[in-house]
Amino acid sequence: MTPRSPETPHELSFGHELPPEDSAAPSKGTIRVLQLYPRDMNIYGDWGNALVLAQRLRWHGYTPELLEYNVGDPFPADVDLIVGGGGQDSGQLVIQDDLLSRESTLKQMADDGTPMLVICGLYQLFGKFFKTRLGSVLPGIGILDVETHGTDERLIGNVTVSSPEFGSILGYENHSGQTTLGPGVEPLGTTAKGTGNNSTDGQEGARYRNIVASYLHGSLLPKNPALADFLIRTAVERKYGSFTPGTPDDSYAVLAREHAARRPR
Amino acid sequence: MLYFSVPLGKFVRRVSRLRGGGSALPGLVVEKIDPDFMRRTLSTLPLGVAVVSGTNGKTTTTKMVVELLESQGLKVFTNRTGSNFTRGVAAALLGEVDWRGRLDADVAVLELDEAHAVHFVNKVPPRYSLLLNVLRDQLDRFGEIDKTAELLQHIASRTTGTVVLNREDPRVARIAQTLDGPEVLYFGLDDSLLSTFPNDDDMRAAPGSPVPAAPARPAADVVLRRVGADDADFEYDGATVTTGMKLRGVYNIFNAAAALTLARGVAGARGTGTDQAGLLTALSKVAPAFGRGESLVVDGLPLELVLVKNPSGFRLGLKSFPAAGYATMIAINDNYADGRDMSWLWDVEFDTLRDGGVDQLTGSRAYDMALRLQYDDVAIGAVDTEIAPALAAFIRGGEGKPKRIFCTYTAMLAIRRELSKITTVEVVS
Numbered sequence A: 001m002t003p004r005s006p007e008t009p010h011e012l013s014f015g016h017e018l019p020p021e022d023s024a025a026p027s028k029g030t031i032r033v034l035q036l037y038p039r040d041m042n043i044y045g046d047w048g049n050a051l052v053l054a055q056r057l058r059w060h061g062y063t064p065e066l067l068e069y070n071v072g073d074p075f076p077a078d079v080d081l082i083v084g085g086g087g088q089d090s091g092q093l094v095i096q097d098d099l100l101s102r103e104s105t106l107k108q109m110a111d112d113g114t115p116m117l118v119i120c121g122l123y124q125l126f127g128k129f130f131k132t133r134l135g136s137v138l139p140g141i142g143i144l145d146v147e148t149h150g151t152d153e154r155l156i157g158n159v160t161v162s163s164p165e166f167g168s169i170l171g172y173e174n175h176s177g178q179t180t181l182g183p184g185v186e187p188l189g190t191t192a193k194g195t196g197n198n199s200t201d202g203q204e205g206a207r208y209r210n211i212v213a214s215y216l217h218g219s220l221l222p223k224n225p226a227l228a229d230f231l232i233r234t235a236v237e238r239k240y241g242s243f244t245p246g247t248p249d250d251s252y253a254v255l256a257r258e259h260a261a262r263r264p265r
Numbered sequence B: 001m002l003y004f005s006v007p008l009g010k011f012v013r014r015v016s017r018l019r020g021g022g023s024a025l026p027g028l029v030v031e032k033i034d035p036d037f038m039r040r041t042l043s044t045l046p047l048g049v050a051v052v053s054g055t056n057g058k059t060t061t062t063k064m065v066v067e068l069l070e071s072q073g074l075k076v077f078t079n080r081t082g083s084n085f086t087r088g089v090a091a092a093l094l095g096e097v098d099w100r101g102r103l104d105a106d107v108a109v110l111e112l113d114e115a116h117a118v119h120f121v122n123k124v125p126p127r128y129s130l131l132l133n134v135l136r137d138q139l140d141r142f143g144e145i146d147k148t149a150e151l152l153q154h155i156a157s158r159t160t161g162t163v164v165l166n167r168e169d170p171r172v173a174r175i176a177q178t179l180d181g182p183e184v185l186y187f188g189l190d191d192s193l194l195s196t197f198p199n200d201d202d203m204r205a206a207p208g209s210p211v212p213a214a215p216a217r218p219a220a221d222v223v224l225r226r227v228g229a230d231d232a233d234f235e236y237d238g239a240t241v242t243t244g245m246k247l248r249g250v251y252n253i254f255n256a257a258a259a260l261t262l263a264r265g266v267a268g269a270r271g272t273g274t275d276q277a278g279l280l281t282a283l284s285k286v287a288p289a290f291g292r293g294e295s296l297v298v299d300g301l302p303l304e305l306v307l308v309k310n311p312s313g314f315r316l317g318l319k320s321f322p323a324a325g326y327a328t329m330i331a332i333n334d335n336y337a338d339g340r341d342m343s344w345l346w347d348v349e350f351d352t353l354r355d356g357g358v359d360q361l362t363g364s365r366a367y368d369m370a371l372r373l374q375y376d377d378v379a380i381g382a383v384d385t386e387i388a389p390a391l392a393a394f395i396r397g398g399e400g401k402p403k404r405i406f407c408t409y410t411a412m413l414a415i416r417r418e419l420s421k422i423t424t425v426e427v428v429s
């Protein structure tokens, strides 16, 4: 069983379970991973990102503690890493007010350097606003200097991104909001296949401090272990001063990447 | 023009068959030269048209409805070849009408893909519609689940007689509130079975966790009360009946409740009474449709094919067909018909395969599946993206155990093609 945190009573009713721990080696430390709104923002395999962070923490010799934060929950203390996913438009409406009420907490954490991964819907809401096709504006929490405009065009398909930090990143996009970056953020990379943030500038995702924001599902982290390990290393270094990696076996990830890269758009 | 369209369409159909072509061309021809052909022909049916749509289980459910209605002595026209789009219906009609364009049937029962059903009902308002579910399936095609629900809502709004809805799927049940014309009937599940049917909203609920208190649910015409090893209990007309079932898998049997609801509605509309015993006998004899949990025999051992198309279906498949005692293969393709996005594999938990592991993985995305299993600590035998050698190795191995293959749609077609070389497999044209 996942260790439960007393601050998150709703954790019991949601969430997949981690496989049982089988390592007898002493833990190098505990990392608290918070899933943001898994109840309403969990479409397209967002659990995969949380699972990969938790399992790779184990494979590196650390103990993951998986927490969940849903609408109305108390916000857990001492969070080391945050992961948030996409949702349907209806899911975004459900979390909207709650997310705005957590704006200062999340901003503080972001500026303190807490590593975060936000995908698709939460990427958009971490930005300044989402303006729908019909012109109504959903405010975001403005951690990322990005803005998103709803369109009639759905950007769908396999994506390959080349990133200066992480090498090639493989994933799958499915969104109709188009995002443009302001001067306060860097793109995660440029698209070699697929569309990315919008249909004009060939950029995908955003980087700000230790936040990685992206449109890519797939799920993103399983086939991109370099990204997963960046988030893990950052979380561990912030908490324990240094990170001693383990030796995860990434041979399936390598092969899955090779085959995915050859698939049609 | 009108008088020539049917003979010409039939002629094109015959020629395109001779040339080994698909079913779309003759449909296209008749649609072009006689756009009213389909509506005109179907409007002559005394009991009208019934449309079956939804994400999961359309093919098996349509087959059940057809067999149930045939047990009532009705002549049923259906699009049996799996052409579940408008042009396919027109082509199937061409095969059935006589040279003067007359269709000898009492009722049409048509399986239609959600998006194509919308085009169809705009041309031919159905008397009945049966809406099964809205699940996360090929979202890369429809965009969003809520969008799919809107497509089903449109089908319901065009229905002139009776709309049959899944009471347990919130997005489908909600359609009732938007209707004021047609009668609404529901099919439903016993409370004790609700937890075996995760919908995408509570997909993440931990196994065994209590079902959240649901709002009061409307009364259902047919309720599935219990599922046994080879039988099931259905409740309708205030009584519970037990019937043997050849169908396997709870989700197929829930769709039997759907089929019963629709068939009772159609048969009841004749006003000559319904042969209740005949309905149940027919239901007990329904065999799974092509690839939907069917059982073959290979080298004297059972081999089951379980089609998995989306996270809910895969979860149900794993739950319905326990792994113990079986050798297991998983075949994942990412062709258009399978859906290109692999994200869905991460919404399925594979812990039930942890004890025995998976013997063989195959398909264009075999390594995505391997990666998924690695993160659930499930042991993997061999991986080969090529289906033919993987299947051969799987059949050779397995230590005399019965075998089970979970496969996506196009992987299933490839597996059946290979199997047909070594055993007898029903071939669907």
Ligand SMILES: [Zn+2]
Binding pocket: A044, A086, A120, A121, A173, A174, A175, A215, A217
């Ligand atoms: Zn997305």
